Amino acid sequence: MLRIAVPNKGSLSGPAAEMLHEAGYQQRRESKELRIVDPVNEVEFFYLRPRDIAIYVSSGRLDIGITGRDLLIDSGASAEEILPLGFARSTFRFAGKPGTAHDTGDLVGRTVATSYEGIVAKHLADKGIDASVVHLDGAVETAIELGVAEVIADVVETGTSLRNAGLEVFGEPIMKSEAIVVRRTGADAKDPKVQQFLRRLQGVLVARTYVMMDYDCRVEQLEKAVALTPGLESPTVSPLHNEGWVAVRAMVPSKEAQRIMDDLYDIGARAILTTAIHACRL
Ligand SMILES: Nc1ncnc2c1ncn2[C@@H]1O[C@H](COP(=O)(O)OP(=O)(O)OP(=O)(O)O)[C@@H](O)[C@H]1O
Numbered sequence: 586m587l588r589i590a591v592p593n594k595g596s597l598s599g600p601a602a603e604m605l606h607e608a609g610y611q612q613r614r615e616s617k618e619l620r621i622v623d624p625v626n627e628v629e630f631f632y633l634r635p636r637d638i639a640i641y642v643s644s645g646r647l648d649i650g651i652t653g654r655d656l657l658i659d660s661g662a663s664a665e666e667i668l669p670l671g672f673a674r675s676t677f678r679f680a681g682k683p684g685t686a687h688d689t690g691d692l693v694g695r696t697v698a699t700s701y702e703g704i705v706a707k708h709l710a711d712k713g714i715d716a717s718v719v720h721l722d723g724a725v726e727t728a729i730e731l732g733v734a735e736v737i738a739d740v741v742e743t744g745t746s747l748r749n750a751g752l753e754v755f756g757e758p759i760m761k762s763e764a765i766v767v768r769r770t771g772a773d774a775k776d777p778k779v780q781q782f783l784r785r786l787q788g789v790l791v792a793r794t795y796v797m798m799d800y801d802c803r804v805e806q807l808e809k810a811v812a813l814t815p816g817l818e819s820p821t822v823s824p825l826h827n828e829g830w831v832a833v834r835a836m837v838p839s840k841e842a843q844r845i846m847d848d849l850y851d852i853g854a855r856a857i858l859t860t861a862i863h864a865c866r867l
Pocket residue numbers: 594595596597635636652653654655656673674675723740741742743762763764
């Protein structure tokens with residue numbers, strides 16, 4: 586049975602459960618449940634603090650886990666990213682009161698408050714900057730107002746939390762993060778159960794980012810049409826009863842679907858339809 590760590594709280598928890606549900610796995614019914622077995626899919630899910638997940642996985646007691654890239658790096662655990670999942674996207678940045686600092690070099694001799702001490706200490710060491718780091722559990726934006734630090738390093742998504750605290754980012758982003766699947770460094774990359782799990786999640790990612798497009802076009806326009814909708818491998822082209830016409834079917838990125846439909850219409854394609862993809866195996 587595959588043993589998988591899933592975030593039990595915070596920004597990662599809801600979207601992770603939703604993705605697993607879309608991939609056909611049973612999920613817990615109550616937020617207090619600590620583990621569940623999905624006997625049909627032969628998987629056991631452990632609901633753990635997102636920050637602890639890389640540590641459990643690196644111990645080898647759990648096969649894989651879903652966590653944030655920033656949390657993996659911060660933990661220093663011996664685990665590696667095997668699949669990015671596209672949700673809980675954020676950047677990790679330094680911020681302070683306007684005018685406090687302009688780039689990382691200005692941090693020398695300063696105090697930085699953060700919940701991600703591992704990331705910050707490593708970043709400062711890599712840059713050869715001597716600054717102190719104060720660890721706080723959360724709500725670090727308030728640390729400056731209350732005099733605990735002059736600078737913070739924190740997760741930024743919309744920037745609303747920083748604005749509300751009257752703070753501004755400075756310097757280059759320290760890192761970009763999103764939810765990821767991790768496994769123990771050096772674990773068997775070919776484990777068929779892990780591969781099947783990853784294929785299911787990839788299927789969800791594709792279903793979320795692609796739509797199926799169908800249209801009819803004249804044979805003379807086929808090459809132009811196919812250039813607009815090359816599909817993943819190559820589009821399916823079938824003859825129509827009306828001579829001189831073909832039906833084409835191809836997957837297209839959802840974000841580009843409307844533009845592609847306009848372009849197809851302009852070259853004479855008709856009956857252009859898009860439909861959602863619910864699941865797929867590439
Ligand atoms: N506002 C946000 N938008 C996107 N991702 C976020 C946001 N806040 C945190 N994250 C991501 O969530 C993960 C942090 O998990 P954590 O459980 O600490 O989430 P949280 O939302 O801060 O929850 P809590 O503060 O309740 O513990 C990190 O990967 C981080 O990049």
